[in-house]
Amino acid sequence: MTDRRGFMRKTLLALGGAALAGCDRISESDTGTRVLESAEAVTRRVQRFLSPSRALAKEYTEADISAVFKPNGSTMPDTPVYQALLRNGFADYRLEVDGLVDRPARLSIDELKALGTRTQITRHDCVEGWSAIGKWTGTPLSALLDHVGAKDGARYVVFHCFDNYEADTPYYESIDLDEARHPQTLLAYALNGASLPVGNGAPLRLRVERQLGYKHAKYLRRIEVVASFADIGEGNGGYWEDNGYEWYAGI
Numbered sequence: 198m199t200d201r202r203g204f205m206r207k208t209l210l211a212l213g214g215a216a217l218a219g220c221d222r223i224s225e226s227d228t229g230t231r232v233l234e235s236a237e238a239v240t241r242r243v244q245r246f247l248s249p250s251r252a253l254a255k256e257y258t259e260a261d262i263s264a265v266f267k268p269n270g271s272t273m274p275d276t277p278v279y280q281a282l283l284r285n286g287f288a289d290y291r292l293e294v295d296g297l298v299d300r301p302a303r304l305s306i307d308e309l310k311a312l313g314t315r316t317q318i319t320r321h322d323c324v325e326g327w328s329a330i331g332k333w334t335g336t337p338l339s340a341l342l343d344h345v346g347a348k349d350g351a352r353y354v355v356f357h358c359f360d361n362y363e364a365d366t367p368y369y370e371s372i373d374l375d376e377a378r379h380p381q382t383l384l385a386y387a388l389n390g391a392s393l394p395v396g397n398g399a400p401l402r403l404r405v406e407r408q409l410g411y412k413h414a415k416y417l418r419r420i421e422v423v424a425s426f427a428d429i430g431e432g433n434g435g436y437w438e439d440n441g442y443e444w445y446a447g448i
């Protein structure tokens with residue numbers, strides 16, 4: 198990226214951030230909500246324009262890896278199904294893949310690995326204000342999509358998780374097919390060269406490196422390819438989105 202372009206990107210993103218931050222007071226009213234929604238749409242278009250869809254998130258070296266990768270959000274799903282899988286070392290785990298696909302599948306971690314693997318050292322940024330650098334190994338989501346075949350009309354990939362966040366509200370997330378096919382978008386089963394720890398999402402979690410931490414769904418149970426997420430959860434595309442966070446969480 199040229200300096201000039203980098204400056205333009207920073208300036209536009211800062212302006213977008215300021216516009217969003219300033220909207221708290223009016224967000225109660227209908228007009229405020231509409232203003233927020235359009236501000237988010239503009240931010241998304243600006244980011245997409247300034248960082249082309251194939252642009253890679255920065256990758257780091259082994260020396261940069263954080264000593265501790267803080268487990269955050271759910272760190273031990275307490276549902277009976279998850280606990281039974283955990284007791285058996287996840288030997289019985291199968292990722293379900295369905296929705297708008299030609300060949301629905303149930304895949305073990307070994308079957309996923311056979312589709313392809315990639316390792317990347319990246320920085321994770323959580324909205325709560327902390328970051329960590331980790332080395333992730335996983336299967337590119339694009340390889341899985343090629344394996345199952347997305348049908349015409351498919352637009353989003355929805356990630357259903359094993360954990361309930363608060364009482365009985367399942368954690369879920371979604372990204373569009375463009376982000377899903379990005380080369381750094383992984384279904385990760387290893388962190389820093391070892392099997393994914395339970396705290397970080399064992400046995401399988403999403404890495405979607407150009408977006409904030411809450412998009413990186415842990416404890417993946419099922420992947421659903423859809424035309425719209427309007428009927429899933431409260432219709433905003435994710436657990437935190439249903440609680441007011443932005444769906445497109447570009448960094």
Ligand SMILES: Nc1nc2c(c(=O)[nH]1)N[C@H]1C(S)=C(S)[C@@H](COP(=O)(O)O)O[C@H]1N2
Nearest residue numbers: 267268269270271323358368397410413415
């Ligand atoms: N299933 C599930 N995925 C989740 C969460 C969660 O609570 N449940 N928390 C999210 C948030 S806010 C962050 S910052 C990251 C934390 O990943 P880590 O535990 O590996 O640090 O996971 C994200 N994915």
Ligand SMILES: [Mo]
Nearest residue numbers: 323324410411
């Ligand atoms: Mo987060």
